[in-house]
Amino acid sequence: MPTAPVILRPGAKRRLLDASPSAAEPWYVNDHTLIRGHDDRWHAFGIWHPEPADPLGEDRFLHASADDLTGAPWTVHDPVLHARGEIGETHVWAPHVIAHDGRYWMFYAGGTADHTAYRMTLATSEDLFTWTPHEPVLFEDGFDARDPMVIRHGQRWYMYYTRTSAPDGGAHQVAVRSSTDLLTWSEPSVAYESTIFGTYGGPTESSFVVRAGQGWILFVCESAEYDRTLAYFSTDPLRFGDSGLLDVDLDEHCAEIVADPAGGGRTWITGGGWDRGGLTIRPLEILPDVREEELV
Template identity: 45%
Template sequence: MRRAESVPLAGPFTRIYDPGEGLPDAWYINDHSLIRDYSGSWHLFGITHREPAAPEDERVFAHATAPELHGPWTRRPPCLTADPDYGETHLWAPHVIAHEGVYLMVYAGGGYEPDSAAINLAYSTDLVEWTRRGDGPLFRDGYEARDPMLLWVDDRWVLYYCATEDPAGGHHVVAYRTSVDLEHWSGRRIAFRSDRAGTVGGDTESPFVVRHGRHFYLFVGPCGAYADTEDGYTCTAVYRSDSAYRFTPADIVSRIPAHAAEVVHAEGRSWITHAGWGQGGVHLARLNWSAGLSV
């Protein structure tokens, strides 16, 4: 008998952090990253700005801390500010990992030409003070290459990010590059090619890849044909593959009502986040790995 494969499905979402709480105006968190530090405390980093959405004016990264994943969360001073002398025109989509006793943050620093946008790297020993890589961006790509995330696969690092098939436009893709030392990177390759084409936006934003069982799962959005609908913004598509380097539109197994979703492991369970413009902060739901198909 053929074994049923796992399908990720989200439970109810609960807001865990409101960046505007106690302030005179509402604020948002968009693409973000959650990490537990070496002492056991949780940290949240993310795109932030006063509502309404102003992506070209997103120039600082929010920072908040909590003793537990569900909170209570405390707002901290911004951890990084766009540096024009480094070529940064904005700060988008931080992804933070712990590696060999320090913390690394990959993020989109923008640039003055959308077909040559920078993916940058910063280091920290305490998740408070950050130092940019001295040699400049890790690499540049387009169109407005952004939303990087790091995953260790087999014997190398894989850095996934949102781009277009050609740096000047074309089909939206999840591109990736590989490295063994986080400094020297391969040329770009394509992990996923959408049926949709264009420049800004598209349905390959916020790529996040996790391994569960014998498969890899790509979380990405807004959801394809739903991207232009009222609720398409809060829709993450999930694709399942036996390879970390190859996903196709036919591999879709689930849709989750979330934007800029990140998968977090805590308390022996999987959780999924939701945030974005007009969403009132960061929300969290249990991620259940069910057998079957739900698209």
């Protein structure tokens, strides 16, 4: 029997966290990541900056933590990983954190004056509070290569990120590189290519890949419509196409997919962005499409 496609069923959305210092001083949280630490608390990291939007001035990451994802208050800690002006970084974007080998690994983009050669950067931590940047940077790519997301499949790690088909602009792509040690990465291949050409923005931002039954789903942010995330299904985690577009309305910007084994095994989708008052969250069911099974 062929692999059945999937249905995505989002639930009701609510506020997850507002990290503004006060109502009179609003700050936004853009591209972000959530991870449950060894301290049994959830930790959030993300682009953090006072309103209004200033993407090239985003020079630090929010760090906040809470006991759970279902209503516990969040504690905002000191920001982490400020842009390092001494090495030419002018801003830092889109952290993604995983746990491996007793440490936490944060992958993020380090922006410089050269948009054709953005730096994909790594920092590690033992406790999610103190981070040590890895030297040298992992690799450079353009245009504005950013939004890394890392998963493990088989014996290899895969990093998905946003770029264009040429460093100075072209078709918007989700590129993917592989590694066995999280430090040395292969040359890129193309996991998804849009028909839209450009430099800034584009319809392949904030890529996120998850397992779905016998297949995979790629989530991307459609920046032309700010609060819109698209989802593509494929049986190959290294290749997605427009024919796999799923019929679902996800009005999130910079969406992350979060699994919570301690919370009844539920899966959540989060969102944020400029002028959005922090982060939102809602449940997201990923179900087999039984209508397709009945047609087989």
